[in-house]
Amino acid sequence: MHYAIVDPATGTTVQEYPTATGAEVFAALAAADEAHRGWSRSSTVAERSAILREVARLHRERRDELAQIMEREMGKPAAQGTGEIDFSALIFEYYADNAEKFLTDEPIDLLAGTGTAVVRRSSLGVLLGIAPWNFPSYQVARFAAPNFAAGNTLLLKHAPQCPGTAEAIEKIFADAGAPQGSFVNIYATNEQVADLIADPRLQGVSLTGSERAGSAVGEQAGRHLKKVVLELGGSDPFIVLDAVDLDATVEAAAAGRLSNVGQVCNAPKRFIVLDQVHDAFVAKFQSVLKERAPQLAPMASRAAADHLAQQVRQAVESGAEQFLAGEWNGARVPAVILTGLDPEDQVAKEEFFGPVALVFRAKDEAHALEIANNTDYGLGSYVYGADADQVARVADGIEAGMVYANCVQADGVELPFGGIKRSGFGRELGKYGIDEFVNKKLIRTR
Template sequence: MTEYAVTDPATGEVVAEYPTATDAEVAAAITAAAETARTWPRTSTVADRAALIRRVAELHTERRDQLADVIVREMGKPREEALGEVDFCVAIYEYYADNAEAFLADESITLLGGQGSAVVKRGPIGVLLGIMPWNFPYYQVARFAGPNLVVGNTILLKHAPQCPESAELLALLFLEAGFPQGAYIDIRATNDQAATIIADPRVAAVSLTGSERAGAAVAEIAGRNLKKCVLELGGSDPFIVLSSDDLDATVDAAAAARLDNTGQACNAAKRFIVADDLYDAFVEKFTARLVGAGDGIAPLSSVRAAEGLEAQVAAAVANGATVTSAGERKGAFFPPAVLTGVTSDNPAYQQEFFGPVATVYRAESEDEAIAIANDTPFGLGSYVFTTDADQAARVADRIDAGMVFVNGVGAEGAELPFGGIKRSGFGRELGKYGIEEFVNKKLIRTVG
């Protein structure tokens, strides 16, 4: 039986099944990507490739409703959020179309001595494998494939097994936009086949967004084969509330940060750390806001995901936490819940809750809030809410994370680097930093 299938999480219905790639198909895909990588960058300019990416953006706009409907069916994303994801992809593709020539321009180096000149030229490194997750089926691809195709790298894209329809649709869009055969190939590979792809000498590097376990496995194979990798893994982002002149607005922001994509986002706020004088009022308002969203909550990506989250919450309560919930799990539908009283010896203290479950902590001081925020194996994003600008700058500087957002949520952008530290991975996507990850910065030194 194939592992690639569309199962509507709202109904449990298996909508469609797709065949897993054979070993021969995997080998043919690597060959096609490698052949295109040898010729295409030399027969096209950055401007040519930027024009193709711009056309991908246009096609996303033209097929906006169709694209959104597919991922609602595949992984249960609320439709308005699905439309928003498509729109964000358009912004990403347009950003690289607009800026690629500047980002990849030759860079002259001033010599310290001697005659002649030195210049760094930026160019492709070859075939890249992308291993993408189910929670943002289009956005994850856009931030990886968009910049790298403009560079001239070619892409083998292994999407999550529950997203074969959106993966196939994207591959068709890249072809329709005018990319040559072999520039972007959707490949329904098994994990073993993915390991074979990484090890193949024609494949230059790999980028993965996914779990810690998957990241560790990919990094091990990549390291063994001397391949660069970029990893964007889990997160348990702190949301620190130190002061507020409008607590209702702060609570609304906190709820939005927790419920984005039904709580299934690596960089969603998950741990809410609140100053002592605001704690009781925040917990009351936040719990009412979160639990009150239960009737309109979308399903999680699968029944299995909901069952796993249910087990995590039960374990947290068994170890002394208190839970306030909107009800009981029904299939893939998981009721929003708030956990309090989670102590450092509770397993939940170090875990990531991938769904609409929030943990709230009381902080007696700014220093304690920072200590709680940093006491995690993760280091992806973070949020700081305060009315004191000096405090905001001071706290942001002390947080151990790849990203800090001050007094706002949903502020990510195509121009802003995305990535983390610690067990949240390494490397950056988006912005000018994202296009630099898989580039050959070739020095040409001319003497005399």
């Protein structure tokens, strides 16, 4: 595994980082274990929250520097990167402000007998966070903030193309006063990750990434009886029920599909449009994508762009008609609309991790739900319509961890994030995010 910053716009290697040795990886684990046995168990939630509040402040203070690092690593324009940094800061602040409330003792009403019963939350120990490249700062914040607040100590294994972001975030924690071993960045290989999971000192793993990576880590964690949270891919449906305010619906569809050059796990990818709206939706969608395509940044790598192009070719070979807004040029890709693809075709069920929209025609509401749920994924989903009762009914019928009704890009630090089926399990953010890696200890007193 090679850790390096490779500018996706040019393919030029900007900076290389040495992969950790086995000794370095296990020294990091030992330091994290020692920090948990000492500092974590003696510190208070308020003390840990104070550190997180400083982590948030430093993210804002260094936002331009962090955004520039991300732009070099995975092509995200700096203006978008600063927004990601600000959202990351909000996550750290949210848990700094709410951790004490989330971790307070929870009394249980006894059905029989005298005395009391409470559930007391406490840390598990050392956790490993495996982060992806598409949101280099935000994905780390989702893992780090709640688990640090709970008293766990953290090892970060970032994507090989994001070593600079990993290094910068580790420095922020150190400068914020986090004790040695409480947050440690490691440039580990996949084999070293497997060794870490096997070590009894590691108590859990949180991974955001591909289905293949999640399957491998989940298998290793299960073999060693370790708790795991997996946030994997998605092929999220976007159901259009009527033509009321169709311009706004198309704008939302384009915004959701083009955000981060389409490299968003819970972005809308399959647009399922009722028959009477389909043709008008497609025409407007084409017009908007043609207008927005020139503004697209490069994808995170040439390899990612090549994989996306291969998927589009496969879809066309399977009978899809394609609309291209732009051209294929290295890591720069066009915005693409694919229509006429059979929902039963295997390529129609894949995740297109780039600015490609698959549009399907549905006969009615029931058919739209059938197409929406005809996937192995179940992360996010979207429903647009003017009839509130119908929207609520369709939202209930979608098989996914999240439904957004008449809104896109409506994520919030207080809202739980996660999926079902092959999109993974467990939740991040909100009060649910801090509950994944804690011991919910029953204390029954008579």
